Amino acid sequence: MSRLYKFLDLEEVNRPFMADIRSALDRVALSGRYVGGPEVETFERMLADMTGTRHAVGVSNGLDALRMIFRALILLGRLQPGDEVLVPANTYIASVLAVTDAGLRPVPVDIDAYTSNMTAGAVMRAIGPRTRAVLPVHLYGRACWDDELKEIISENNLIVVEDNAQAIGAVATSAGLISSSCHTGALGHAAAFSFYPTKNVGALGDAGAVTTCDDELAAAVRALSNYGSDRRYHNIYAGFNCRLDPLQAAVLCVKLPHTDDVNASRQAVADTYLRHISNPLVELPAPSKDGNCVWHQFVVRTAMRDSFREYLAANGVQTDINYPVPPHLQPCYAESMAAVSAPVAELMSQRLLCLPVSACTSVDDAVEISAIINRYSEK
Numbered sequence: 001m002s003r004l005y006k007f008l009d010l011e012e013v014n015r016p017f018m019a020d021i022r023s024a025l026d027r028v029a030l031s032g033r034y035v036g037g038p039e040v041e042t043f044e045r046m047l048a049d050m051t052g053t054r055h056a057v058g059v060s061n062g063l064d065a066l067r068m069i070f071r072a073l074i075l076l077g078r079l080q081p082g083d084e085v086l087v088p089a090n091t092y093i094a095s096v097l098a099v100t101d102a103g104l105r106p107v108p109v110d111i112d113a114y115t116s117n118m119t120a121g122a123v124m125r126a127i128g129p130r131t132r133a134v135l136p137v138h139l140y141g142r143a144c145w146d147d148e149l150k151e152i153i154s155e156n157n158l159i160v161v162e163d164n165a166q167a168i169g170a171v172a173t174s175a176g177l178i179s180s181s182c183h184t185g186a187l188g189h190a191a192a193f194s195f196y197p198t199k200n201v202g203a204l205g206d207a208g209a210v211t212t213c214d215d216e217l218a219a220a221v222r223a224l225s226n227y228g229s230d231r232r233y234h235n236i237y238a239g240f241n242c243r244l245d246p247l248q249a250a251v252l253c254v255k256l257p258h259t260d261d262v263n264a265s266r267q268a269v270a271d272t273y274l275r276h277i278s279n280p281l282v283e284l285p286a287p288s289k290d291g292n293c294v295w296h297q298f299v300v301r302t303a304m305r306d307s308f309r310e311y312l313a314a315n316g317v318q319t320d321i322n323y324p325v326p327p328h329l330q331p332c333y334a335e336s337m338a339a340v341s342a343p344v345a346e347l348m349s350q351r352l353l354c355l356p357v358s359a360c361t362s363v364d365d366a367v368e369i370s371a372i373i374n375r376y377s378e379k
């Protein structure tokens, strides 16, 4: 075996930023401000400016970002417990956990295998009398947003909560529902970001944020994630402690300005795979359209996934499977979602394989990995 092509090595990903990260951590350590404060405020301003939204609220992680949005929408009377929320059938389970946490009903919508996202047509067919909201997940870094989806959403007056955990910096082909920005995070009524260490822009631990152009919603999310307090010792909601740690905010202030650079290097690797992989046994994902995909994952599909994965491992290529089981088939939802039909998502979960696409993978690596893939044949 020639060499190892790592799927991801977080120490390596963060190495170029380490000098700045260390001085940022030092600054917080010496500041005496260990909850909230200027680092969090700077981070929030940066993220709002980047996405083209009025507000960003730092929170503890991506799941809490989604949870605070749905709970705020209920407290503000914009959603009622029991309302249906359309969610893609192929997503990380956190998207669905936030919906059920708020007492809402997730309705999985099947996806398109080429884009991995739910389609406007499937959304339209899934809309019923109790459908009040839709949760587009920009899965694998690809914006789940176009004119058709926007039109269906407007016609049906649906609330849109984006799960932007995987697509920071992506630019959709259509502007937002309310905002004129095309950036993911500005497309609906509110959006959740995750800065989990493995995301395109990762903290040194858990971190997340909510973006929105809605003043009332931003205030509710901010209060809710701070014990339900709108000012000191005054609690308008029975809230939570889901605040962003200023140490993580300081790290993110170092990394956020490099979002487009890290995404561009992923794009270069993805382009290389798309140009070089020519094995008829391996189906490729859709290319990025004018930056609408930031390649959080590069996902190929093959009917002989497990033997293909073993072959790649034997040739030094590490891979991953995101996700092997769709949420509606997980034990916690198997009963309540027994009636769900999502054949594409289910088949894809058996066929998909994620190739290395992080900062640890160079364009030359991608050429070599493609050649290894092209030599694969059915035994």
Ligand SMILES: *Cc1c(COP(=O)(O)O)cnc(C)c1O
Residues within 6 Å of the ligand: 061, 062, 063, 064, 091, 092, 094, 095, 137, 163, 165, 166, 193, 194, 195, 196, 206, 207, 208
């Ligand atoms: C990572 C992720 C989340 C959850 O974010 P955490 O910060 O890990 O809580 C939610 N949705 C999607 C699609 C994700 O990839």
